[in-house]
Amino acid sequence: MQSIRRVAVIGGNRIPFARSNSRYASASNADLLGAALDGLIARFGLAGQRVGEVVAGAVLKHSKDFNLTREVVLGSKLDPHTPAYDIQQACGTGLEAAILVANKIALGQLDVGIAGGVDTTSDAPLAINEDMRRTLLKLNSARTLGERLKIAAKLRPHQPFRPELPRNAEPRTGLSMGEHAARTALRWQIDRRSQDELALRSHQRLAAANDRGFFDDLMTPYLGLTRDQNLRPDTSLEKLGALRPVFGTRGPDAEQATMTAGNSSPLTDGASTVLLASEQWAREHQLPVLAWFSWSETAAVDFVHGDEGLLMAPAYAVPRMLDRAGLTLRDFDFYEIHEAFASQVLATLAAWESAEFGKDRLGRDAPLGAIDRDRLNVNGSSLAAGHPFAATGGRIVATLAKLLAEKGGGRGLISICAAGGQGVTAILER
Numbered sequence: 001m002q003s004i005r006r007v008a009v010i011g012g013n014r015i016p017f018a019r020s021n022s023r024y025a026s027a028s029n030a031d032l033l034g035a036a037l038d039g040l041i042a043r044f045g046l047a048g049q050r051v052g053e054v055v056a057g058a059v060l061k062h063s064k065d066f067n068l069t070r071e072v073v074l075g076s077k078l079d080p081h082t083p084a085y086d087i088q089q090a091c092g093t094g095l096e097a098a099i100l101v102a103n104k105i106a107l108g109q110l111d112v113g114i115a116g117g118v119d120t121t122s123d124a125p126l127a128i129n130e131d132m133r134r135t136l137l138k139l140n141s142a143r144t145l146g147e148r149l150k151i152a153a154k155l156r157p158h159q160p161f162r163p164e165l166p167r168n169a170e171p172r173t174g175l176s177m178g179e180h181a182a183r184t185a186l187r188w189q190i191d192r193r194s195q196d197e198l199a200l201r202s203h204q205r206l207a208a209a210n211d212r213g214f215f216d217d218l219m220t221p222y223l224g225l226t227r228d229q230n231l232r233p234d235t236s237l238e239k240l241g242a243l244r245p246v247f248g249t250r251g252p253d254a255e256q257a258t259m260t261a262g263n264s265s266p267l268t269d270g271a272s273t274v275l276l277a278s279e280q281w282a283r284e285h286q287l288p289v290l291a292w293f294s295w296s297e298t299a300a301v302d303f304v305h306g307d308e309g310l311l312m313a314p315a316y317a318v319p320r321m322l323d324r325a326g327l328t329l330r331d332f333d334f335y336e337i338h339e340a341f342a343s344q345v346l347a348t349l350a351a352w353e354s355a356e357f358g359k360d361r362l363g364r365d366a367p368l369g370a371i372d373r374d375r376l377n378v379n380g381s382s383l384a385a386g387h388p389f390a391a392t393g394g395r396i397v398a399t400l401a402k403l404l405a406e407k408g409g410g411r412g413l414i415s416i417c418a419a420g421g422q423g424v425t426a427i428l429e430r
């Protein structure tokens, strides 16, 4: 067998993220992912080339987009002989796509690949109610006019086109991501002030990164947007503190609700892509390596029967990954923890700092440890940039790889919580 090869992160390209039902309201997943991919192709001179594989996905997809990624590749300037396919791992999709491509490169099955993700809540698929859907499917397969008329006669005027709106909720609990996170915030006693401070820092840092041109070679303008639309450089603790809670506002604990529109990631439209390759491919194409993709781990928690919070899986994935890699939580120059909600980031950090969690849940003699918070999300994260679900992983991989390249060396941790009680994590090094 071929030995494991190093996997290079060559670079990334994304479009600025837009607020839902705003600038990208008329664009589809294919448009957005196509724009991100076109920018990557242009930046790295990939036009006409056959890339090993393109792997991407969307959390919210229309049924007609059964292989969205392949359709996007066919519409791009890549050689049409480039294989491409969708994967889906909720908010971890973009990172999971990068892990998949990286692993194939490491095993010598690919020399170069592109990972990506896209989502638009503005163009979410709308279903019709179950009765109507089944009736229409029967109607479609009816062979004779008589059969059709018989089926059509069963249609009742009061129920026909009642739509089923997609809900940002867990099928097994019926609770939204925010409601789940609110429970976790209570369990870990995450206070409002700390959440607002984290949100403020995210905006300030993203604004500073924009100002110094950090994203100039990671982003291409799209439909008139040149920077993430959700960014509020003028926000403040006072403004954040004045917002009313929106999650956890019902039931006996309503008084303790702390999560607002300011300390929750907003509904967002956007897409991102990342170019990964073997060392040899990078050398042959004279492309500098930003960082090496070295480790990954995915974990899941039992949020249905157990008391583990829905979005707490990274608290388990990271220690497992560290053990495999022979590292500790302090061995990092940068920590990129996806800000689904400020409370979620803080609950994860609290779990790692807790002796009880370390002992009871991780089976350790001591807590996993505390991180230097000055190294956390140094260029902002999803609270400021927005969170187009499947696109967040690509944004983070490209951002972290460039941070390591700028620094000239070091190690970075990526941690992304995902719906379904899962968490996807990875390590980049340089």
Ligand SMILES: CC(=O)SCCNC(=O)CCNC(=O)[C@H](O)C(C)(C)COP(=O)(O)OP(=O)(O)OC[C@H]1O[C@@H](n2cnc3c(N)ncnc32)[C@H](O)[C@@H]1OP(=O)(O)O
Pocket (backbone or CB within 6 Å): 091, 168, 177, 178, 199, 232, 235, 236, 239, 240, 243, 246, 260, 261, 262, 263, 264, 265, 266, 267, 311, 339, 340, 341, 387, 417, 418, 419
């Ligand atoms: C694994 C995971 O990643 S799980 C996470 C998945 N994602 C989610 O669940 C999305 C969660 N977010 C949401 O559902 C929505 O964004 C909500 C419910 C939090 C907020 O929705 P909306 O009320 O439509 O937000 P909107 O943008 O209008 O903001 C509400 C108000 O807060 C204000 N606001 C929001 N952020 C800020 C800020 N940083 N500073 C100051 N004001 C702010 C807005 O200006 C607005 O004020 P206005 O009413 O005076 O205009």
